[in-house]
Amino acid sequence: MRGSASTYIKQRGLTELKIAGWGGPADELRYGITQELQHLIPRLNYALRGISEQQRLAIYNKWNNVSVVEDIDYQVAIQILGILAAIIFVLMLRNYNIKIYSQALEVKNKQLEELRGNLERKNQQLDFLSAHDPLTKLYNRHYFNSQYIDKKQDENNVEPMCLIIMDVDYFKLINDNFGHNTGDIVLAKLAELLINTVRGSDVVTRWGGEEFIILCPKLALQSACELCQRLAIQIQQTQFTDGVKITCSFGVAQREANESILMCLDRADKALYRAKDGGRNQTCIDTKAVDF
Numbered sequence: 707m708r709g710s711a712s713t714y715i716k717q718r719g720l721t722e723l724k725i726a727g728w729g730g731p732a733d734e735l736r737y738g739i740t741q742e743l744q745h746l747i748p749r750l751n752y753a754l755r756g757i758s759e760q761q762r763l764a765i766y767n768k769w770n771n772v773s774v775v776e777d778i779d780y781q782v783a784i785q786i787l788g789i790l791a792a793i794i795f796v797l798m799l800r801n802y803n804i805k806i807y808s809q810a811l812e813v814k815n816k817q818l819e820e821l822r823g824n825l826e827r828k829n830q831q832l833d834f835l836s837a838h839d840p841l842t843k844l845y846n847r848h849y850f851n852s853q854y855i856d857k858k859q860d861e862n863n864v865e866p867m868c869l870i871i872m873d874v875d876y877f878k879l880i881n882d883n884f885g886h887n888t889g890d891i892v893l894a895k896l897a898e899l900l901i902n903t904v905r906g907s908d909v910v911t912r913w914g915g916e917e918f919i920i921l922c923p924k925l926a927l928q929s930a931c932e933l934c935q936r937l938a939i940q941i942q943q944t945q946f947t948d949g950v951k952i953t954c955s956f957g958v959a960q961r962e963a964n965e966s967i968l969m970c971l972d973r974a975d976k977a978l979y980r981a982k983d984g985g986r987n988q989t990c991i992d993t994k995a996v997d998f
């Protein structure tokens with residue numbers, strides 16, 4: 707078979723054919739024989755054993771023209787290595803880019819977090835400013851209006867509720883005699899005194915320049931008047947600043963059934979007017995609802 711493959715290769719001119727495998731000269735010499743000639747086998751074997759190694763190689767080379775090429779295709783290996791290196795490089799580049807991007811994202815996130823915190827603080831400040839008076843830190847008129855005047859009140863609420871309007875007497879003189887700054891200090895201290903004296907549930911509002919409203923839920927008229935007395939005494943006893951002493955006038959009204967807070971406030975205001983008219987430093991009460 708080997709002889710015929712070799713002949714076939716020669717006949718066809720397949721001299722460039724490369725066969726991977728092993729078929730070196732160490733191969734034993736073999737022969738094929740037809741059945742009729744079997745009696746020649748012992749003699750042929752004897753003849754084969756008598757062939758020297760050199761002769762064997764000569765026979766082999768004559769009939770076996772297949773050369774063994776131990777060929778490793780370095781070009782393919784280099785190409786594969788190149789592709790692998792390129793893939794590794796691309797992956798490393800991608801990882802590097804992801805790392806840089808993540809770091810930049812982290813910085814941006816931190817900045818965003820700071821901005822969010824600042825915005826939240828600013829919003830809280832804005833919320834506070836929209837509801838409070840900056841000088842006294844009490845609720846402002848806008849807050850009182852939105853919470854108690856504009857909002858529909860619960861008409862079925864039968865709990866007593868009182869409104870007190872308090873105004874500083876002759877406050878203009880304090881400004882005139884001691885200066886506007888001193889006037890501001892007096893107002894801020896007065897606000898502190900009010901907050902420290904009323905109950906936690908009472909709502910103290912700076913209604914205007916030196917005018918304040920105290921909304922007292924679940925408080926009967928008598929108790930509201932007593933609160934005014936307590937406040938009047940404390941205010942008279944307080945040294946506000948630089949020996950400045952003040953007095954205040956109070957108007958009180960208890961909310962009638964189904965009466966709006968605005969109407970009740972109007973009655974309290976009228977009572978305050980009477981207190982001022984009656985000589986100041988006193989409390990006046992309005993007991994009946996007013997028709998508009």
Ligand SMILES: Nc1nc2c(ncn2[C@@H]2O[C@H](COP(=O)(O)OP(=O)(O)OP(=O)(O)O)[C@@H](O)[C@H]2O)c(=O)[nH]1
Pocket residue numbers: 841873874875876877878879881885886887888889890893914915916982986
């Ligand atoms: N310092 C200071 N003064 C203020 C402020 N708001 C209003 N005022 C002053 O408060 C004074 C109020 O004066 P008036 O309305 O005449 O009342 P009054 O002098 O208290 O007199 P009666 O209320 O009638 O007892 C004015 O001089 C205002 O300029 C403020 O925020 N700070």
